[in-house]
Amino acid sequence: MPLLEVDNVVVQFGGVTAVNEACFAVEAGRVTGLIGPNGAGKTTCFNVISGLQRPTRGAVHFDGRKVTSVPVHRRSKRGMGRTFQRLEAFGSLSVRDNVRVATDIHRGVLGAVRGLGTSSRGEVDALLGRVGIAEYADERADSIPTGTARLLELARCLAGDPKLLLLDEPSSGLDETETDGFGDLLRDLAAEGRAILMVEHDMDLVMGVCDEIHVLDFGSVIASGRPAEIRRDPAVQKAYLGYAPDEDVEPVGGASSAPGAVDETRTDLPAVSDETTVLPAVPATGGAR
Ligand SMILES: Nc1ncnc2c1ncn2[C@@H]1O[C@H](COP(=O)(O)OP(=O)(O)O)[C@@H](O)[C@H]1O
Numbered sequence: 001m002p003l004l005e006v007d008n009v010v011v012q013f014g015g016v017t018a019v020n021e022a023c024f025a026v027e028a029g030r031v032t033g034l035i036g037p038n039g040a041g042k043t044t045c046f047n048v049i050s051g052l053q054r055p056t057r058g059a060v061h062f063d064g065r066k067v068t069s070v071p072v073h074r075r076s077k078r079g080m081g082r083t084f085q086r087l088e089a090f091g092s093l094s095v096r097d098n099v100r101v102a103t104d105i106h107r108g109v110l111g112a113v114r115g116l117g118t119s120s121r122g123e124v125d126a127l128l129g130r131v132g133i134a135e136y137a138d139e140r141a142d143s144i145p146t147g148t149a150r151l152l153e154l155a156r157c158l159a160g161d162p163k164l165l166l167l168d169e170p171s172s173g174l175d176e177t178e179t180d181g182f183g184d185l186l187r188d189l190a191a192e193g194r195a196i197l198m199v200e201h202d203m204d205l206v207m208g209v210c211d212e213i214h215v216l217d218f219g220s221v222i223a224s225g226r227p228a229e230i231r232r233d234p235a236v237q238k239a240y241l242g243y244a245p246d247e248d249v250e251p252v253g254g255a256s257s258a259p260g261a262v263d264e265t266r267t268d269l270p271a272v273s274d275e276t277t278v279l280p281a282v283p284a285t286g287g288a289r
């Protein structure tokens, strides 16, 4: 049985359907990607999974139990950890103390009752080393580069020893070397038996580290599969490029627009540079973006 199941989830904001009968699963020991154009409903899905957003319909199952109405802090106690697109560290505290606070909070009342005391400097530093930011331990959290702050978020999340890690755009702000190291770390965390669900725009990272990918478009899951299957899926190519490359499409807006040509031009797609895209490049005459 999958660790996490999103079962027919619908989220409506007034007239906007942000998530539309989404169904997908996340397995322990695997890295799963959740991708899709801007506005596809990825963050809203994360909010439903972590408990920040009550779905209009549908259910979330985690670790064998239905958690649809379980509050955020109890999902976290059951083993859900999450990082945010916006960074959340305490700016005036050192990097080390930020992780210490997270470990202490996780240990909480139960830790005190069991006489575990507060977290030791050794275990906090081990977490910093694990994510590769040990050298920043004594710096104030508001003085470190964005990429380092993202890794600090991950260390704080790991302090809770989560079964499921929900990562929202974890690689933004990381340089190429840091991103490679981050991909290796994700593989290690999965090899320990954790489940990782990641929203990410860096297609090299997604295609390189994910075991499985779910693609959202306009709130619906339009494809699920291994990276190679996703890469050649016509519906996915259409969602990202505006049309599937083997479709017979005239330039959008051109005088010769043929019947059947795809006319919806998506202007809100994530920037996918030539370096990062692994989907087929847009033909020079396409002009659909
Ligand atoms: N709190 C909200 N109120 C109204 N509309 C929202 C809210 N949050 C998200 N939306 C809308 O829901 C859709 C999905 O948004 P989001 O989940 O943020 O997409 P993504 O993370 O894939 O970019 C968008 O059309 C967005 O404008």
Ligand SMILES: [Mg+2]
Residues within 6 Å of the ligand: 042, 043, 044, 085
């Ligand atoms: Mg988002």
